[in-house]
Amino acid sequence: MSTTTSPPDTELHGSASGGTGVDARLRTGEHPLSRVADSLSGLLVKLVLVAAFNALGIFMLVRMASLDAPWYGLVMTLVTTIALNVIYLGKRNLPLKYLIPGTLFLLVFQAWPFVYTFFIAFTNYSTGQILTQDQAIERIEQLSVTTLPDAPRFDAVPFADGDDLALLLSDQQGQEFLGVPDDGLVPLQELEVVRDADQVVEVEGYERLSLGAAQDRIDELTEMRVPIEAGEVQLVSLTTATLREQTRFYDPETDRLIDEATGTTYVASERGRFVSEDGTETLTPGWRVVVGWENFAEVFTNEAIRGPFGRVLVWTYAFAFLSTFLTFAVGLGIAITLNDARVKGRKFYRLAMIIPYALPTFMTALIWRGMMNRSFGVLNDMLGVAVPWLNDPNWARFSVVLVNLWFGFPYMFLICTAALQSIPDDVYEAASIDGAGGWQRFHGITLPLLLIATAPVLVATFAFNFNNFNVVYLLTGGNPPIVGAATPAGHTDILISYTYRIAFESGGGQNFGLGATVAILTFVLVAVMAVLSFRWIRPLEEINE
Amino acid sequence: MRTWRSWLAVLPAAALVLTACDPGDDPAEEPVTEEPDLDEEAEEEPDDAEVDEEAADDVVRADADLVIWADDLRTPVLEPFGDEFGDQNEVNVTVQEVPFDDIRDRLITAGPAGEGPDIIIGAHDWLGELVANGVIATVDLAGVEGELEDIAVEAFTFEGQTYGLPYATENVALYRNTDLVPEVPGSWDELEETATALQDDDEVQQGLVWPTEPADPYHNYPVVTAYGGYVFGQTDDGTYDPSDLGIDSDGAIEAAQKFDELITTGVLSPDISYDLMVDLFSGGDAAFAVTGPWALGDMEGVPFEVTPIPDIEGGTPEPFVGVQGFMISAFAENELLAQTFLTDFMATEEAQIELFEAGTRPPALTAALEQVADDPNFEGFAEAAADGVPMPAIPEMASVWDAWTNAYELIYEGAQEPEEAFSDAADQIRTLID
Amino acid sequence: MSDATRDPRPSAGAASMSAGAALADADTHRSAPPRPALQRAMRWFRQVGWRYLVVAVALFFALFPAVWVASAAFNPTGSIAGQQLIPDPVSTVNFDVLFATPFWRWFANSMIVAGVTAIGSTFLCALAAYVYSRMRFTGRRVSMLGLLILQMLPQFLAIIALYLLMISIARYFPTIGLNSLAGLIAIYLGGALGLNTWLMKGFFDTVPRDLDESAKVDGASHVQVFFTMVLPLAAPILAVVTLLSFIVAINDFIVQSVLLTDEQQFTLAVGLFRFIAEDYGARWGPFAAGALLAGAPIVVLFLFLQRYIASGLIQGAVKG
Numbered sequence A: 001m002s003t004t005t006s007p008p009d010t011e012l013h014g015s016a017s018g019g020t021g022v023d024a025r026l027r028t029g030e031h032p033l034s035r036v037a038d039s040l041s042g043l044l045v046k047l048v049l050v051a052a053f054n055a056l057g058i059f060m061l062v063r064m065a066s067l068d069a070p071w072y073g074l075v076m077t078l079v080t081t082i083a084l085n086v087i088y089l090g091k092r093n094l095p096l097k098y099l100i101p102g103t104l105f106l107l108v109f110q111a112w113p114f115v116y117t118f119f120i121a122f123t124n125y126s127t128g129q130i131l132t133q134d135q136a137i138e139r140i141e142q143l144s145v146t147t148l149p150d151a152p153r154f155d156a157v158p159f160a161d162g163d164d165l166a167l168l169l170s171d172q173q174g175q176e177f178l179g180v181p182d183d184g185l186v187p188l189q190e191l192e193v194v195r196d197a198d199q200v201v202e203v204e205g206y207e208r209l210s211l212g213a214a215q216d217r218i219d220e221l222t223e224m225r226v227p228i229e230a231g232e233v234q235l236v237s238l239t240t241a242t243l244r245e246q247t248r249f250y251d252p253e254t255d256r257l258i259d260e261a262t263g264t265t266y267v268a269s270e271r272g273r274f275v276s277e278d279g280t281e282t283l284t285p286g287w288r289v290v291v292g293w294e295n296f297a298e299v300f301t302n303e304a305i306r307g308p309f310g311r312v313l314v315w316t317y318a319f320a321f322l323s324t325f326l327t328f329a330v331g332l333g334i335a336i337t338l339n340d341a342r343v344k345g346r347k348f349y350r351l352a353m354i355i356p357y358a359l360p361t362f363m364t365a366l367i368w369r370g371m372m373n374r375s376f377g378v379l380n381d382m383l384g385v386a387v388p389w390l391n392d393p394n395w396a397r398f399s400v401v402l403v404n405l406w407f408g409f410p411y412m413f414l415i416c417t418a419a420l421q422s423i424p425d426d427v428y429e430a431a432s433i434d435g436a437g438g439w440q441r442f443h444g445i446t447l448p449l450l451l452i453a454t455a456p457v458l459v460a461t462f463a464f465n466f467n468n469f470n471v472v473y474l475l476t477g478g479n480p481p482i483v484g485a486a487t488p489a490g491h492t493d494i495l496i497s498y499t500y501r502i503a504f505e506s507g508g509g510q511n512f513g514l515g516a517t518v519a520i521l522t523f524v525l526v527a528v529m530a531v532l533s534f535r536w537i538r539p540l541e542e543i544n545e
Numbered sequence B: 001m002r003t004w005r006s007w008l009a010v011l012p013a014a015a016l017v018l019t020a021c022d023p024g025d026d027p028a029e030e031p032v033t034e035e036p037d038l039d040e041e042a043e044e045e046p047d048d049a050e051v052d053e054e055a056a057d058d059v060v061r062a063d064a065d066l067v068i069w070a071d072d073l074r075t076p077v078l079e080p081f082g083d084e085f086g087d088q089n090e091v092n093v094t095v096q097e098v099p100f101d102d103i104r105d106r107l108i109t110a111g112p113a114g115e116g117p118d119i120i121i122g123a124h125d126w127l128g129e130l131v132a133n134g135v136i137a138t139v140d141l142a143g144v145e146g147e148l149e150d151i152a153v154e155a156f157t158f159e160g161q162t163y164g165l166p167y168a169t170e171n172v173a174l175y176r177n178t179d180l181v182p183e184v185p186g187s188w189d190e191l192e193e194t195a196t197a198l199q200d201d202d203e204v205q206q207g208l209v210w211p212t213e214p215a216d217p218y219h220n221y222p223v224v225t226a227y228g229g230y231v232f233g234q235t236d237d238g239t240y241d242p243s244d245l246g247i248d249s250d251g252a253i254e255a256a257q258k259f260d261e262l263i264t265t266g267v268l269s270p271d272i273s274y275d276l277m278v279d280l281f282s283g284g285d286a287a288f289a290v291t292g293p294w295a296l297g298d299m300e301g302v303p304f305e306v307t308p309i310p311d312i313e314g315g316t317p318e319p320f321v322g323v324q325g326f327m328i329s330a331f332a333e334n335e336l337l338a339q340t341f342l343t344d345f346m347a348t349e350e351a352q353i354e355l356f357e358a359g360t361r362p363p364a365l366t367a368a369l370e371q372v373a374d375d376p377n378f379e380g381f382a383e384a385a386a387d388g389v390p391m392p393a394i395p396e397m398a399s400v401w402d403a404w405t406n407a408y409e410l411i412y413e414g415a416q417e418p419e420e421a422f423s424d425a426a427d428q429i430r431t432l433i434d
Numbered sequence C: 001m002s003d004a005t006r007d008p009r010p011s012a013g014a015a016s017m018s019a020g021a022a023l024a025d026a027d028t029h030r031s032a033p034p035r036p037a038l039q040r041a042m043r044w045f046r047q048v049g050w051r052y053l054v055v056a057v058a059l060f061f062a063l064f065p066a067v068w069v070a071s072a073a074f075n076p077t078g079s080i081a082g083q084q085l086i087p088d089p090v091s092t093v094n095f096d097v098l099f100a101t102p103f104w105r106w107f108a109n110s111m112i113v114a115g116v117t118a119i120g121s122t123f124l125c126a127l128a129a130y131v132y133s134r135m136r137f138t139g140r141r142v143s144m145l146g147l148l149i150l151q152m153l154p155q156f157l158a159i160i161a162l163y164l165l166m167i168s169i170a171r172y173f174p175t176i177g178l179n180s181l182a183g184l185i186a187i188y189l190g191g192a193l194g195l196n197t198w199l200m201k202g203f204f205d206t207v208p209r210d211l212d213e214s215a216k217v218d219g220a221s222h223v224q225v226f227f228t229m230v231l232p233l234a235a236p237i238l239a240v241v242t243l244l245s246f247i248v249a250i251n252d253f254i255v256q257s258v259l260l261t262d263e264q265q266f267t268l269a270v271g272l273f274r275f276i277a278e279d280y281g282a283r284w285g286p287f288a289a290g291a292l293l294a295g296a297p298i299v300v301l302f303l304f305l306q307r308y309i310a311s312g313l314i315q316g317a318v319k320g
Helices: A021-028 A032-066 A071-089 A094-120 A133-143 A209-214 A218-223 A294-301 A309-338 A348-360 A361-371 A378-383 A393-420 A425-433 A438-466 A471-473 A495-505 A513-545 B005-016 B039-043 B077-089 B100-110 B124-133 B151-157 B188-200 B219-226 B250-264 B274-282 B293-299 B337-344 B349-359 B366-372 B374-385 B395-412 B418-433 C021-032 C037-073 C093-099 C103-132 C141-151 C156-170 C180-191 C197-203 C209-217 C222-233 C235-253 C256-260 C268-278 C281-307 C314-319
Strands: A145-146 A154-161 A164-169 A176-180 A185-186 A195-196 A199-201 A207-210 A227-228 A231-235 A240-244 A248-251 A256-259 A265-268 A272-274 B066-070 B093-097 B119-123 B165-170 B174-178 B204-210 B232-234 B240-247 B286-291 B304-307 B322-330
Touching: A032 A071, A032 B039, A071 A094, A094 A513, A094 C103, A094 C141, A094 C156, A094 C180, A133 A145, A133 A248, A154 A176, A154 A231, A164 A199, A164 A207, A164 A231, A185 A195, A199 C021, A209 A218, A218 B337, A231 B174, A240 A294, A240 B349, A294 A513, A309 A393, A309 A438, A309 A495, A309 C037, A348 A393, A348 C037, A348 C235, A348 C281, A361 A378, A361 A471, A361 C037, A361 C281, A393 A438, A393 A471, A393 C037, A393 C197, A393 C235, A425 A438, A438 C141, A438 C197, A471 A495, A495 A513, A513 C141, B005 B093, B005 C235, B066 B077, B066 B100, B066 B337, B077 B093, B077 B337, B077 B349, B100 B119, B119 B124, B119 B337, B124 B322, B151 B165, B151 B322, B165 B337, B165 B349, B174 B374, B174 B395, B188 B204, B188 B286, B204 B274, B219 B250, B219 B286, B219 B395, B240 B418, B250 B395, B250 B418, B274 B286, B274 B293, B286 B293, B286 B349, B293 B374, B304 B374, B322 B337, B322 B366, B322 C256, B337 B349, B349 B366, B395 B418, C037 C093, C037 C281, C093 C103, C093 C281, C103 C141, C103 C180, C103 C197, C103 C222, C103 C235, C103 C268, C141 C197, C156 C180, C180 C235, C180 C256, C197 C235, C209 C222, C222 C235, C235 C268, C235 C281, C268 C281
Parallel strands: B066 B093, B066 B119, B204 B286
Antiparallel strands: A145 A240, A154 A164, A154 A207, A154 A240, A164 A176, A176 A185, A195 A199, A199 A207, A227 A231, A231 A240, A248 A256, A256 A265, A265 A272, B119 B322, B165 B322, B174 B286, B174 B304, B232 B240
């Protein structure tokens, strides 16, 4: 190998020992003149950028403060702005200067959602437990408001006298009253009424509210109660009123809910529900509370989840491995095939290879589904066979891998094509002088070099396919079903689609806490594998040196 | 049930529902009502100067006094009503278009976060989940109850309270190509014979098309009920009882055997997707199809008539009846206004007829239903609905679909004996519910 | 920067001769004696001809389903099932239906999002890759591994948190919050560092450091080295990363469908999905037409970038 092509990265395996040596080298290597140039043009640009950042930071702070943003938001913005100044105006931290822009976006839009998902896994967030406690209390109180049976109904029109509100009510018999919050109903005949073309416009100083004006006082109107013997009349819409009664009330002092109709007292439980004192009755809705490791325990102990877990896990690994291996093999194969100037029309072929990648996945997945229909699909039609592509367990597995290969190989093709360009010609020249044949060249030079360049891609692709919900769900939905499974599960279900079924179809609703837990656990599985495989990649990189 | 659609909607939907856990405990995080000048912020993303600033103000909730979420079919109908209502009451009314299948999950998300609408349209079988989550308010129907179809009001009644104003009903019935089969089959056996004969004579590709790929318990339900099977038992007042699961009842198992027979004899093909069914029937390649009124528009192309599915071995098929209606968000900014709009504007003949014309589903208002009853197709659906049962709205229903679908798939593939498939499914569902 | 680092040879095309071609040349020189025609054909097949066979199979595999999309786009019956390969009659009625929607608005939105994302994330990525390739510092390896692993969380579950984040951002800064294209771009830029950083770093590693050392001796600062030397030499990987980011931003559906709520702000993915979700049977044809048009910018971009992706620029530099 010629010395010029040897990779420069001699410290890949020893980051700790690397320290800031290169940084120092870079600085000592700077020519005095360059510093002058740098300080003139570079400094100017730098100052302008930092000034712009600061302006933005100050603007954000002012704006957030004016809108009563929570204190932690303000503190974070402030700290970020100051940190940016320190990093970019200081002489140190050269790597950070390059890393900060991308990292800022990363922290806000990737790391934070990650942390939040982690948090959800420790809550009981699920159907019936999505509100905050305050919201839940309000709902319980509201839901206890009932229209009494046989309650009189009135047509209602809002009236006002300055701050005071009243309702013009007419009952089913056409009798008219003025309803005043303090006085109850007064028959209209007894009052001083001003009419304008049959319409009552004023009663005892109360004037008919224009609809717009009523709208402005909608909260007062909603709260308004007109006492009568049988109870309280209130508006149920802007044109009708009836007798309604609220039976459940929250007592903030004791943190209890009391049902005045039955006398039952409900206590807030640790599970985010109000439960009657004798424990027999639970009120709806509940609220979200932190439940610690419960969801994790659930994953490992619940029979419904554990049932077909083993075989699903095995298939998940098989699917991820096969998908990664095949997409790489096919992508690389085509890349190498086309990496020869003597092939005419390479531009067109390369273009054609990325077409599967250029069309929306959810559409092409459905196209495949249609093509693979046993009786009416074009595949069987053309081949004149009746292959149960999606109906037979083994065929369905084959089909999922095949379709995923179709989705995935263009990506690998692109990566490999680019990576092939980074293998210098003289490496091959040297090899061919040594008399290496085609296969030897591939096996001895191309593949190892490519593997080094693409190892992270392979690891990431494996991780991606491990969680490749879309393809499985759109193509087979996990089917065909496994006979006699403890919970619904299919032969092509991978871990994420299987647990999706459990988390979102069980227990009378959707269990997001459990879903997040499974996401975390699969993530841990994949991440551990990734870290392990990098131990394997590191020696590879050393070979490269 | 267009299952493919829920499949597609499932990814964003799941994600969306999850978003409902808003850290809204912080009282400081009230929604911003006024948006001052935004020019300065343009600095942050200079590249996207083209972004429409006006649109950027629109967070989730539109800026109006009354916000309605409706799908593409109903939005154009509701807009003029909204305008009229707005003019009368001096308020702004906005109708936002949201895909029907997304409305439920978006409400669960956006409502508690203070970004939701005041009114949504939706299906009654969402009630269980929406009520359990506490995201919808009761609707006072007392003034108009008598004018609505009973089954529609019943469907929107959950645990003794009314949660919606119904506007349409939907259920499956039998589509028949009148060119191929002029006479209504008197019994299921006759239907089978006709279908088989046409198929044998190569007049059609498939005599009877029925969505079987994926298997569809919703479309299959009339057969189950004809044999006396059921999904959940009902208490005297019509409430579904989740502890009484009927999927392994004798009637249901008989139905399972019937499906096995239908597949074996070739009366049903196990490979018919919803789209294939529509294609085959509307192309004249099938004589009978079983589906709901939503397909009416797509079936044009052949002359057809809709009638109830004929009695099977003496049993009357009882399809699931779904009811669509308006619901009021528990987080509505103006509940009175919403309630007014519903009872004064939507419980009218005019509105229900227009909604019917846009959505091709029989109206829920009796007076409106009578007006459209001349149309034989809707008469057919209405007749079938008269025998039907409301689709269970209890949240436990969520545990049923997948397991039951799987059981049918196994029967279609001959992978398991019908009775075993159904009793396994019942076991799975019980495991999931507990 | 001195011109010495550029390819000194007259034609970039010559430099782009691939490794295989170079090898073939070497072979030709050694196997001098003339052979019978058959043997020559055999040899041609062994070196080149088989490639056409592989290409034919690959083309069939890659294009077959895509042809069905195209066929559906021009098929006036607009149904997914029972569709013929060559529509009869061929019709553009689907496009007319499609253009009755705000299709071009969605198209423009997608172009803005994908364009800015592609350029922005390639740049952010290159900055980070440069540091990882050229500098040694505490936490280097850990942070690199962290970048890769952070992306392994199943996206459709993490998006919940993303949605909440965008809601709260929208309260203070509506321009970059929920339902804004800027917010969408910001999210995609959050994914700029990750696998692509590794890819790029690997490529930068193959750009010999002697080159930047000598440039530094000539008086270039690290910023100058980055912009005038490393970036141009890394054109193939920059092109790949740009293309990948562009495609992801155009075809990603989950994030967009959750974050964009206003029809005028829709991107192609969201707009088209809603369009078909509303009436599946009847709108399959127009949807296919939309998918074809959505794929077009990707194809154009690929055509434009292809010469960088498959070029041998770097080899020229090394030899120079």
